[in-house]
Amino acid sequence: MILALQGYWGSHGCVILQPHDLEVGAGTFHPATTLRSLGPDHWNACYVQPSRRPSDGRYGENPNRLQHYYQFQVILKPSPPDLIGLYLGSLDAIGIDRARHDIRFVEDDWESPTLGAWGLGWEVWCDGMEVSQFTYFQQVAGHDCAPVAGELTYGLERLAMYIQGVESIYDLAYNDAGVTYGDVFLKNEQQFSAYNFEAANTERLFQHFKDVSEECRALASRGLPLPAYDQAIKASHIFNLLNARGVISVAERQAYIGRVRDLVKAVADVWVEQVK
Amino acid sequence: MKFLLELQSEEIPARMQAAAADQLRTRLVDALKAAGLAHGAVTADATPRRLWLIADDVATASQGSAEEVKGPAATAPAQAIEGFLKKTGLSREQLEERETPKGVVLFAVIRREGQTAAAILAEAIPQIVRDFAWPKSMRWGAASQSTASSRWVRPLTGIVALLDGDVVPSSVHGIASGRDTRGHRIHAPSPLAITSAATYADQLRAAHVLISSAKRQQIIASRAAELAAGAGLALIPDAGLVAENAGLTEWPVPLLGRFDPDFLSVPREVIVLTMRTNQKYFALADGAGALAPAFICVANLEATDGGAAIVNGNQRVLSARLSDARFFWEQDLTAVKANGLDGFLPKLSDIVFHEKLGTLADKVERVADLARWLCESGAVPADPALAEKAARLAKADLVSATVSEFPEVQGIIGRYLALVIGEDAAVADALRDHYKPVGQSDDVPTAPVSVAVALADKLDTLVGFFRENMPPTGSKDPFALRRQALGVLSILQAADIRLPLRRLFGEGATADQLMDFFADRLKVQQREAGVRHDLIDAVFALGGEDDLVRLLARVKALQAFVETEDGTNLLAGYKRAANILKAAEKDSPLPFRGGVGGGAVGAGGDFPTPSPSPEGEGSELALAAALDAALPQAKAAVADERFADAMAALAALRGPVDGFFEGVMVNDPDPAIRARRLALLARFRDAVHGVADFSRIEG
Numbered sequence: 001m002i003l004a005l006q007g008y009w010g011s012h013g014c015v016i017l018q019p020h021d022l023e024v025g026a027g028t029f030h031p032a033t034t035l036r037s038l039g040p041d042h043w044n045a046c047y048v049q050p051s052r053r054p055s056d057g058r059y060g061e062n063p064n065r066l067q068h069y070y071q072f073q074v075i076l077k078p079s080p081p082d083l084i085g086l087y088l089g090s091l092d093a094i095g096i097d098r099a100r101h102d103i104r105f106v107e108d109d110w111e112s113p114t115l116g117a118w119g120l121g122w123e124v125w126c127d128g129m130e131v132s133q134f135t136y137f138q139q140v141a142g143h144d145c146a147p148v149a150g151e152l153t154y155g156l157e158r159l160a161m162y163i164q165g166v167e168s169i170y171d172l173a174y175n176d177a178g179v180t181y182g183d184v185f186l187k188n189e190q191q192f193s194a195y196n197f198e199a200a201n202t203e204r205l206f207q208h209f210k211d212v213s214e215e216c217r218a219l220a221s222r223g224l225p226l227p228a229y230d231q232a233i234k235a236s237h238i239f240n241l242l243n244a245r246g247v248i249s250v251a252e253r254q255a256y257i258g259r260v261r262d263l264v265k266a267v268a269d270v271w272v273e274q275v276k
Numbered sequence: 277m278k279f280l281l282e283l284q285s286e287e288i289p290a291r292m293q294a295a296a297a298d299q300l301r302t303r304l305v306d307a308l309k310a311a312g313l314a315h316g317a318v319t320a321d322a323t324p325r326r327l328w329l330i331a332d333d334v335a336t337a338s339q340g341s342a343e344e345v346k347g348p349a350a351t352a353p354a355q356a357i358e359g360f361l362k363k364t365g366l367s368r369e370q371l372e373e374r375e376t377p378k379g380v381v382l383f384a385v386i387r388r389e390g391q392t393a394a395a396i397l398a399e400a401i402p403q404i405v406r407d408f409a410w411p412k413s414m415r416w417g418a419a420s421q422s423t424a425s426s427r428w429v430r431p432l433t434g435i436v437a438l439l440d441g442d443v444v445p446s447s448v449h450g451i452a453s454g455r456d457t458r459g460h461r462i463h464a465p466s467p468l469a470i471t472s473a474a475t476y477a478d479q480l481r482a483a484h485v486l487i488s489s490a491k492r493q494q495i496i497a498s499r500a501a502e503l504a505a506g507a508g509l510a511l512i513p514d515a516g517l518v519a520e521n522a523g524l525t526e527w528p529v530p531l532l533g534r535f536d537p538d539f540l541s542v543p544r545e546v547i548v549l550t551m552r553t554n555q556k557y558f559a560l561a562d563g564a565g566a567l568a569p570a571f572i573c574v575a576n577l578e579a580t581d582g583g584a585a586i587v588n589g590n591q592r593v594l595s596a597r598l599s600d601a602r603f604f605w606e607q608d609l610t611a612v613k614a615n616g617l618d619g620f621l622p623k624l625s626d627i628v629f630h631e632k633l634g635t636l637a638d639k640v641e642r643v644a645d646l647a648r649w650l651c652e653s654g655a656v657p658a659d660p661a662l663a664e665k666a667a668r669l670a671k672a673d674l675v676s677a678t679v680s681e682f683p684e685v686q687g688i689i690g691r692y693l694a695l696v697i698g699e700d701a702a703v704a705d706a707l708r709d710h711y712k713p714v715g716q717s718d719d720v721p722t723a724p725v726s727v728a729v730a731l732a733d734k735l736d737t738l739v740g741f742f743r744e745n746m747p748p749t750g751s752k753d754p755f756a757l758r759r760q761a762l763g764v765l766s767i768l769q770a771a772d773i774r775l776p777l778r779r780l781f782g783e784g785a786t787a788d789q790l791m792d793f794f795a796d797r798l799k800v801q802q803r804e805a806g807v808r809h810d811l812i813d814a815v816f817a818l819g820g821e822d823d824l825v826r827l828l829a830r831v832k833a834l835q836a837f838v839e840t841e842d843g844t845n846l847l848a849g850y851k852r853a854a855n856i857l858k859a860a861e862k863d864s865p866l867p868f869r870g871g872v873g874g875g876a877v878g879a880g881g882d883f884p885t886p887s888p889s890p891e892g893e894g895s896e897l898a899l900a901a902a903l904d905a906a907l908p909q910a911k912a913a914v915a916d917e918r919f920a921d922a923m924a925a926l927a928a929l930r931g932p933v934d935g936f937f938e939g940v941m942v943n944d945p946d947p948a949i950r951a952r953r954l955a956l957l958a959r960f961r962d963a964v965h966g967v968a969d970f971s972r973i974e975g
Binding site: 040058061062063064065078079080081082083084088097098099100101102103104105106107109119120121122126127128129136138144145146147148150162167249 | 420430586
């Protein structure tokens with residue numbers, strides 16, 4: 001499936017990238033999307049991104065929720081004409097028969113408070129299941145997107161469940177030799193759920209948050225937005241961990257999100273200045 | 277001629293389509309009016325991928341017009357004539373000279389040629405598209421290099437503009453109008469050339485697009501009902517869901533699916549909410565009205581396998597969602613069985629209600645005290661201990677797993693959980709009902725425990741925000757305080773609760789502000805019920821009345837009274853007396869009780885005392901006697917809250933008052949007589965004020 005998507009988007013002018021090697025909450029956090037969506041250059045890329053959402057962990061007991069999963073991400077700047085048509089072509093490429101399945105575009109305006117970003121678009125439904133997010137970026141890190149990028153995010157596990165017709169993520173066939181998704185990832189889900197909810201040392205995490213925040217600002221002010229952005233990503237993930245540990249109150253939550261947003265903004269300001 | 281305009285775009289959000297179609301229609305009608313182009317009926321509608329409009333009987337051209345403007349005299353200074361030429365855009369030779377009584381005056385006749393319909397429409401289309409206001413709009417594509425680039429709700433992809441069979445050429449946002457549109461994405465993906473406005477609907481229908489949203493809605497509603505009946509079930513009607521699905525489909529095909537009956541252990545509201553909000557499915561009920569393990573989804577195509585794969589897919593999605601819901605529900609069940617609802621309470625300390633008003637735990641504490649007080653003070657006929665308990669548990673479910681996941685079922689989950697652990701049914705109901713009424717059409721709680729908690733919760737919010745100086749201002753009411761106050765009023769009335777608000781609010785500026793706020797809300801609420809606001813003012817002006825149920829009873833009696841002949845005449849007599857007294861009091865202060873400011877009302881009623889020794893002429897004596905007779909009756913009636921009787925007692929004064937004004941001159945030359953008569957009038961005025969401040973009554 002990944003090969004089919006890479007082949008399809010590669011043939012439509014995308015560079016095929018590899019995952020960013022840091023913990024991120026979604027494919028959007030990859031610098032190839034967040035930073036590259038800013039500035040006037042044309043940019044078309046696709047990649048797989050492992051994504052971590054500590055609060056979504058269910059100790060491997062819920063058949064539909066994971067704290068670690070994979071997204072396939074496509075970013076096209078500027079958004080090409082008939083992007084919907086292109087996207088539907090990618091569903092054909094992974095073997096979804098659109099004469100038998102009901103594909104629907106349901107309003108879903110995207111907003112990321114931590115990235116200071118928003119866009120308009122849809123969640124794409126296949127027979128009632130959300131299989132992709134489709135967004136026209138309007139603003140990232142507080143900057144207007146000029147030109148606007150189109151972003152497509154595919155939930156790979158969900159699509160695979162759909163295509164293979166299984167009821168639980170853990171029953172997905174990982175290969176033709178009988179290895180399942182559960183064989184590969186169940187222990188990971190169990191242990192990381194315990195880590196995210198119970199074991200993470202919050203005192204140290206608070207300290208890490210401070211450290212990476214300072215590092216981020218220092219690097220940004222030295223005109224190094226890419227390394228600075230990595231520090232902002234780390235801050236975001238540390239915040240997600242603290243949130244999962246339940247040590248951030250509702251009131252503080254907004255303040256922490258604001259801090260991460262400010263870091264991303266500081267980085268993006270430098271980036272935009274350099275690429276304009 | 278018939279004009280067709282179709283604005284194609286990528287999928288328009290369902291909720292925006294109807295308003296957008298209206299806007300398109302209005303904008304076109306306005307543009308044609310401004311251009312003076314006559315037309316017949318204009319219809320506009322939308323599908324997910326297009327806004328369209330058809331105007332019938334469009335005139336071939338607008339009428340030419342001529343406007344005449346009078347200018348300066350022919351002999352005026354050159355500068356003045358120059359200015360007039362500039363203003364009219366004409367040359368000196370084009371001006372007409374006309375003889376007038378004031379000499380020769382210059383006139384400009386500005387002629388406008390009639391324009392063809394095609395020319396007018398070609399100009400109107402780009403203007404309409406550029407001016408169009410979407411709730412949210414976006415930029416896209418290569419043109420978005422500029423942040424000032426064109427905006428539309430989603431990318432605009434094509435424009436069909438046909439006047440009868442001819443293209444109206446125009447261009448906007450880089451898109452030229454033509455005759456090509458698109459049919460259904462699956463059933464008719466190729467470009468479709470529209471022949472003329474008259475064939476538009478039929479050509480698209482052949483391409484599996486129903487352009488009428490009403491038609492799509494009708495198909496969804498009727499087909500869904502048929503499918504339900506076919507399965508021996510009944511569709512739970514939901515007009516909003518029908519409209520939403522019609523906005524998501526160009527060729528709606530309802531399909532019936534089922535889910536595992538085991539999921540019915542999850543509260544019905546959660547299942548329906550998941551189906552409706554997350555999946556846009558219709559819920560079904562069995563013969564006994566219980567939720568059936570089935571649903572209807574609406575597909576956007578006639579699938580090659582008759583919809584089997586679509587039903588199968590939707591069943592799996594719903595099953596996944598319901599197992600998620602069951603996961604949360606079972607987690608909550610385990611938690612309450614182990615620790616009761618109390619087990620959730622400590623977590624409320626982590627949730628800030630408002631930074632100035634503390635956490636939810638703080639609020640719960642206050643509401644519990646208030647709920648108990650409402651019962652102990654006799655205002656609400658509920659067991660104080662039960663009311664306090666219900667108030668303590670009212671917010672517990674907010675930190676349950678189910679409500680964290682499905683916030684809309686707050687209260688409902690609390691009730692289910694309370695029943696599971698054998699909590700008193702009145703307490704359980706209060707957990708669900710204390711948020712009510714949420715809107716004008718919502719149920720109003722009347723069960724005593726629910727009433728106590730609902731009132732306490734709302735009053736605590738109101739008092740808190742007013743005390744912290746955050747009342748609603750103008751259109752801003754971020755904490756929905758108006759709705760809360762309206763909720764309090766509805767509950768007081770529905771449950772006939774006698775609550776002296778002053779005892780709750782106390783004295784001082786904040787308390788006064790709150791009383792005024794409630795008075796305003798009461799007027800707004802009663803206006804819809806046809807109660808006159810001036811009559812509410814007339815009773816409020818008496819001051820001291822803080823029991824809104826009693827106040828309303830009095831207002832209603834007053835309204836019934838002033839609309840009778842006796843009432844109208846008494847009001848006229850009152851106004852005459854009040855005017856005379858006002859004039860007299862302006863000249864020199866008189867020893868009469870003045871206005872009504874200090875008049876305590878309600879149970880006591882503050883009526884003038886009988887005059888010790890009546891004297892004077894016949895009509896004076898008659899009025900004095902009538903007052904002596906009416907006053908005790910009115911006073912007793914007010915004390916017993918028999919307001920209609922109080923009004924009737926006043927009505928008896930009508931004849932004597934009329935007789936008094938006919939029989940004597942108040943302003944007698946003898947100061948002693950004048951003073952006596954004024955005193956009598958003042959007694960009459962004060963007697964009326966014992967019931968209401970008639971000076972506030974209009975008419």
